[in-house]
Amino acid sequence: MIDFINLYLVPGLTIGSVYALGAVGISMIFGILRFAHFAHGDLMTIGGYGVLTAVWFIPLHPLLLLPVGMALAIGAALAVDEFFYKPLRKLPTIYTVIASFGVALIFRSLAQLFWSSGNQVFVSGVRPPMVFFDTFRISELHLQVIILTLIIAVALHFFLTRSKLGRAMRAVSDEPELAAVAGLDTERVVRWTWVIGAALAATAGVFAGMDTSMHPNLGWNLLLAMFAAAVLGGIGKPMGAIAGGLIIGIAEETATFTWLSDEPLISPSYKSAVAFFIMVALLLFRPQGLFKGRLL
Amino acid sequence: MELTGLFFYLVSVLIAGGIYAVLCLALNVQWGMGGLFNAGIAGFFAVGAYTSAIVTTAVSTKHLGGFELPIPFGLVAAMIVAGVTGWVVAKICVRLKSDYLAMASVGIAEILRLVIVNESWLTNGSLGIAGVPRPFGDLVQGREADLLYLAMVWLCVLAVYILCQRLYVSPWGRTLRAIRDNEDSARAAGKDVDWFRLQTFVIGCAIMGLAGALSAHYFKFLSPSATEPLLVTFLVWVMLMAGGSGNNKGAIVGALAIWFIWSATEIITSRLPPEWITRSSYIRMLLVGLLLQFVLQKFRSGLIPEKSPKIRSD
Amino acid sequence: MSALLSVAGLTAGYGGVPIIEGVNLDVAEHEISVIIGPNGAGKSTLLKTIFALTARSEGEISFAGKEITGLRTAQLVPLGISMVPQSRNVFPTLTVDENLDVGTYAAPPKDKEKVRENVLSLFPDLRGKLDQAAGELSGGQRQMVAMGRALMSEPKLLLLDEPTAGLSPAYLEIIFDLLLDIRKRGVTILMVEQNAKQALRIADNGHVLVSGKNFVSGTGEALLNDDAVRRSFLGGAAA
Ligand SMILES: Nc1ncnc2c1ncn2[C@@H]1O[C@H](COP(=O)(O)OP(=O)(O)OP(=O)(O)O)[C@@H](O)[C@H]1O
Ligand SMILES: [Mg+2]
Numbered sequence: 001m002i003d004f005i006n007l008y009l010v011p012g013l014t015i016g017s018v019y020a021l022g023a024v025g026i027s028m029i030f031g032i033l034r035f036a037h038f039a040h041g042d043l044m045t046i047g048g049y050g051v052l053t054a055v056w057f058i059p060l061h062p063l064l065l066l067p068v069g070m071a072l073a074i075g076a077a078l079a080v081d082e083f084f085y086k087p088l089r090k091l092p093t094i095y096t097v098i099a100s101f102g103v104a105l106i107f108r109s110l111a112q113l114f115w116s117s118g119n120q121v122f123v124s125g126v127r128p129p130m131v132f133f134d135t136f137r138i139s140e141l142h143l144q145v146i147i148l149t150l151i152i153a154v155a156l157h158f159f160l161t162r163s164k165l166g167r168a169m170r171a172v173s174d175e176p177e178l179a180a181v182a183g184l185d186t187e188r189v190v191r192w193t194w195v196i197g198a199a200l201a202a203t204a205g206v207f208a209g210m211d212t213s214m215h216p217n218l219g220w221n222l223l224l225a226m227f228a229a230a231v232l233g234g235i236g237k238p239m240g241a242i243a244g245g246l247i248i249g250i251a252e253e254t255a256t257f258t259w260l261s262d263e264p265l266i267s268p269s270y271k272s273a274v275a276f277f278i279m280v281a282l283l284l285f286r287p288q289g290l291f292k293g294r295l296l
Numbered sequence: 297m298e299l300t301g302l303f304f305y306l307v308s309v310l311i312a313g314g315i316y317a318v319l320c321l322a323l324n325v326q327w328g329m330g331g332l333f334n335a336g337i338a339g340f341f342a343v344g345a346y347t348s349a350i351v352t353t354a355v356s357t358k359h360l361g362g363f364e365l366p367i368p369f370g371l372v373a374a375m376i377v378a379g380v381t382g383w384v385v386a387k388i389c390v391r392l393k394s395d396y397l398a399m400a401s402v403g404i405a406e407i408l409r410l411v412i413v414n415e416s417w418l419t420n421g422s423l424g425i426a427g428v429p430r431p432f433g434d435l436v437q438g439r440e441a442d443l444l445y446l447a448m449v450w451l452c453v454l455a456v457y458i459l460c461q462r463l464y465v466s467p468w469g470r471t472l473r474a475i476r477d478n479e480d481s482a483r484a485a486g487k488d489v490d491w492f493r494l495q496t497f498v499i500g501c502a503i504m505g506l507a508g509a510l511s512a513h514y515f516k517f518l519s520p521s522a523t524e525p526l527l528v529t530f531l532v533w534v535m536l537m538a539g540g541s542g543n544n545k546g547a548i549v550g551a552l553a554i555w556f557i558w559s560a561t562e563i564i565t566s567r568l569p570p571e572w573i574t575r576s577s578y579i580r581m582l583l584v585g586l587l588l589q590f591v592l593q594k595f596r597s598g599l600i601p602e603k604s605p606k607i608r609s610d
Numbered sequence: 611m612s613a614l615l616s617v618a619g620l621t622a623g624y625g626g627v628p629i630i631e632g633v634n635l636d637v638a639e640h641e642i643s644v645i646i647g648p649n650g651a652g653k654s655t656l657l658k659t660i661f662a663l664t665a666r667s668e669g670e671i672s673f674a675g676k677e678i679t680g681l682r683t684a685q686l687v688p689l690g691i692s693m694v695p696q697s698r699n700v701f702p703t704l705t706v707d708e709n710l711d712v713g714t715y716a717a718p719p720k721d722k723e724k725v726r727e728n729v730l731s732l733f734p735d736l737r738g739k740l741d742q743a744a745g746e747l748s749g750g751q752r753q754m755v756a757m758g759r760a761l762m763s764e765p766k767l768l769l770l771d772e773p774t775a776g777l778s779p780a781y782l783e784i785i786f787d788l789l790l791d792i793r794k795r796g797v798t799i800l801m802v803e804q805n806a807k808q809a810l811r812i813a814d815n816g817h818v819l820v821s822g823k824n825f826v827s828g829t830g831e832a833l834l835n836d837d838a839v840r841r842s843f844l845g846g847a848a849a
Contacts (some may be wrong), residue, residue, distance in 0.1 A: 003721040036395040037403075038335075087593045094333055094394045098533065099592050101335065105530055106585035112578040164715060167704065171712045181695055182759065183687035184718025220526070224406055227399040269414045274404030279797065280388055283396050 002135045005247035008253045014142045014211060015225075016249020017149035021204035022155065022222060023195025031173035031236025032193050035093040038100040039080065039228065040201060041219030042107035047073035048203020048209040048218060049115045055122060062122045062206060063144065069202040076107065076192065077198035104220060110144065111216040119213040122206075136173035145207045152200065153242045160238060165192055173236040224272060225252065228279035234289030248275050307442050309559045314449035315510050317415035317551040320535045321456050321544060322503035323412075328541040328602070329469060331476035332390070333398040336405035336523025337504055337532050338525030341410055343381050344374035345420055345512040346503025349428045352513075359420040367431045371452075371509045378505020379498050383410070386497040391490055404524060413520045449510055453548065456503055460544045461572050463499070472496060473542075527581065531558065534584055537591045540598025549599050558584070612675065614639040614798050615660070615767055620669030623735075625842075628667065629655045637767070637815075637828040639763040642789060642799045644830070646806040646843055647819035653802040654696055656819065657769050660800075661693045662686060674766065690766035696775060699756035702745025706736055706760035709744050709755050713762030729758045730793055750781035761792070768792065770801035786812055807844050810834050818843060 022044055026167040029037045042106025050072030080103050088096045129137040160166035172179040172189045180186060201219075208218055229248045252274045256264040266274065282289060319337060326332045348370035353362030382544015389400045408582040412419050419425065430441055431448060441541075463469045475489050483489050512518050531554060558580065565576035591598070613636035623629040630652040637643045641642035645653050658664040660671055662683045666747040670679045673689060688759075691715075697752060701709050710726060719725045730737055739747065746754050753773055773789070774782045782805060790812060793799055810816050811831035818839060826839060833839050 030395075036399050077473070084589045084593075094398070095329075095592055095596075097333065097395055097398050098537070099589060101530065102532065102585045102588035102592075105526070106582055109581040109585065111579040113575055113582065117574075117578075130753050161708075165713075166711055168715055170704055170708075171701045174703050175698055178695065178698060178701060179712075180683060181661070181693050181699075182712055183684040183692075183763070184712070185684055224403045226401075227402070231396075231399075258524070264610075267414070270407075270410055273407050273410060276400070276407060279403065280392075280400055283392050284388070287396075288415075 002181040006137045008257050010138050011252030012250035014145050016246035017145050018204045018208045019225045019229045020242040020245025021200045022226040023245045024200050024238045024248050027230040027241035028238050035096040039103035041223035042104045043073050043201040044205030044221035045111050046076050048205030049216050051206045070199040072200035074195050077194040081194050082161050088094050101273050119215045122210045189296045227273040228275040231279050231282050234291040237291045240291035300456050307446050311446050311449050313552045313555040314453050315507050316555050317453045317548045318507040319532045320547040320551040322500045323532050324547040326500035327473050334401045336401040337529040339405035340378045340484050340501045341508040344378040344508025347377040348374040348509030349425045349512045350519050351389050360418045366392035374505040374509035375502040379502030382498045382501025386494045390493045426517050428516045516551050519594035534588045540600040542602030544602035546598050614700040616672045618670045622666045629656050629704045637800050641814035644809045644813040644817045645802045645817045649839050651819045652822040654771050657771050687763050692760035692765040693769035694756045694760045696771035700744040705741050709759050710736050710762050713759035717763040729761050737777050750777050772802050
């Protein structure tokens with residue numbers, strides 16, 4: 001039992017936190033701009049590398065240097081929106097999807113160009129995990145990731161329900177035309193959507209990079225699970241996306257647990273298929289997700 | 297010497313360009329005619345490549361088969377297996393709306409990749425399959441074989457082109473375009489939209505499988521890391537957008553144009569100092585990414601636009 | 611009599627095709643004006659063009675003695691105009707309270723609490739539902755939320771597009787009574803209405819729009835008694 005918690009549940013929550021933070025942005029962008037942002041994983045990569053570079057110059061804990069990665073990711077997101085997505089807004093959204101597919105490649109080749117294509121670690125050396133109650137083990141990083149994600153989730157909840165900007169974002173996501181009738185500045189809402197989505201993506205990118213290592217494909221490899229999380233939580237429901245991310249993370253990890261026999265239920269090498277099947281099943285049978293998100 | 301070297305370089309560019317043209321025609325069936333977004337092109341390409349390799353290689357303990365059948369059997373089998381894979385996928389996913397299908401297709405590509413890497417009994421895993429035969433491999437070798445292969449690839453391009461062109465002008469193709477341009481009114485007119493989409497997806501996947509087979513017999517060796525799947529998928533998208541989606545000639549012209557640009561930049565960058573060569577491939581990728589943005593914004597109808605103008609901007 | 615809203619020679623449409631052509635319209639302060647006309651006449655288009663939601667190609671609009679032609683919607687709200695669209699006029703996943711709050715964003719009132727109290731005093735039914743998602747309410751209650759949201763910016767002029775569409779006859783009465791209450795609080799109303807007879811009864815002035823052009827205008831009573839109008843536009847309406 002304790003093995004299940006230490007080796008499956010905690011890693012599931014950790015990777016789930018990464019998915020959750022990435023999926024928030026995907027869900028908000030889907031809700032407000034109405035397209036699936038294929039470059040969101042690579043935005044995470046950019047944010048991760050931003051912090052990695054900062055760590056080379058400033059000898060601080062990577063998490064303290066998060067703002068550097070956030071700034072880089074926010075700048076990148078605002079730039080691609082301005083130059084690549086905005087000119088396509090009047091067209092069917094699938095064109096923006098194609099554009100974002102191209103932006104994913106642009107981000108990745110920039111990462112390879114500036115930071116080489118190999119693996120790079122934030123801090124070398126292995127730290128022993130912390131032990132609680134003699135048997136519960138958790139690494140310091142995993143604890144930090146899970147706690148920070150929970151804090152972000154709570155802050156996001158208050159932002160979306162209490163602040164003017166958060167409510168305006170939900171309003172635009174709900175009924176963009178009515179939002180325009182109410183005189184809301186839609187472009188400003190769009191800008192803030194990118195700011196928040198990119199900042200959280202950078203955070204997720206750093207978490208993922210610290211958990212394993214930074215490499216140019218880091219974000220793209222997480223994209224599928226984040227799409228699944230966004231769909232699971234209901235499109236346009238950032239809080240749903242957080243729940244969706246955690247559920248997908250836990251589902252992926254625990255699907256490899258020895259549930260029925262001594263063999264893992266699903267071979268670990270097929271872990272990433274779990275997210276896909278959850279996503280497709282949802283899209284077919286409950287496209288509004290768990291929390292009644294919007295439908296295309 | 298320089299000149300023959302250049303000539304055979306051109307031959308190799310044209311062979312690869314032909315294979316891309318087949319892929320581009322396949323995507324044109326799915327996206328250009330059917331409006332189906334597929335980000336998993338490389339997956340179906342790989343299915344075709346492995347199928348043909350397994351069907352035509354000599355018996356081996358390392359992977360399934362081989363069955364040592366003649367190459368045409370390999371090509372046909374590649375189309376069938378890729379088509380059936382596409383059918384399974386379409387059965388599940390084709391009802392999904394545009395963006396959702398796009399998201400799902402990323403997953404499909406990933407799962408196909410996982411199967412190829414993990415199921416060693418089938419594909420020899422990451423070690424790959426060697427000794428894939430070339431047609432008439434016993435008769436001609438070396439550069440002359442390349443010429444022969446060039447002819448074969450472009451025969452396939454021609455065959456696929458004729459097929460696609462027939463499809464496009466047929467009543468079937470017209471219905472398909474009607475669905476693409478206005479799904480609701482096509483549905484209201486009593487068309488079985490999902491059935492048409494399923495057929496489209498399967499035909500496209502089968503053609504992608506053929507392209508995969510052609511590349512397997514060209515390179516004679518296959519492994520999961522031999523191609524960068526995302527790059528292939530992406531290049532094909534850029535080719536179709538630049539060529540003119542919805543137009544079969546445009547698909548071929550776009551494939552050649554982009555592949556020429558891609559190859560020409562390779563020549564240029566191969567003269568760079570060694571420490572720059574690896575980087576230069578990233579610069580090329582970056583430039584293709586930017587090229588796509590340009591095409592999407594300023595050049596959406598492509599080099600050879602579809603004749604009947606689209607009525608889809610809303 | 612100087613009009614609060616004055617529209618002169620307004621032409622507008624979608625994608626270059628004009629839907630309304632050369633429409634003239636004056637709305638005096640504190641009155642209820644009704645636009646009636648057959649389906650597809652361009653009534654909604656007229657309201658949307660006044661509110662800068664549809665592209666205008668010709669004509670002038672002035673409001674409170676000020677030229678507002680060419681201003682954006684977000685600029686019109688602070689000047690004192692709001693609108694309730696014909697359909698999809700609430701934010702369904704936002705609570706009733708949040709819907710009202712969003713109504714203040716484009717033109718923040720000095721004392722938000724007071725405005726909110728004022729609006730809720732018009733719609734006492736909503737008080738018990740403030741924390742409920744607006745999408746879960748009945749049609750009539752949603753219409754109240756929509757009007758409430760529009761009133762939160764303290765408009766001088768309220769544009770309403772078919773406020774009674776799809777409502778039961780009982781609710782129809784309630785809404786029309788509400789309109790009179792709203793007017794009493796100093797808000798001028800310009801609305802499109804399908805229930806032409808009832809609307810003309812409470813209206814000061816009416817405008818009949820046919821095929822995007824002015825057909826006839828007059829006081830509510832005059833239109834009710836006009837033979838041509840009665841025959842063509844009021845015949846089928848319920849007593
Ligand atoms: N967004 C739009 N794009 C293109 N055409 C439109 C649009 N909205 C309305 N139209 C067209 O403009 C014409 C007038 O529409 P409008 O909605 O203004 O009429 P209406 O008088 O309000 O009708 P109803 O009583 O049905 O509400 C119609 O022919 C309609 O098809
Ligand atoms: Mg109308």
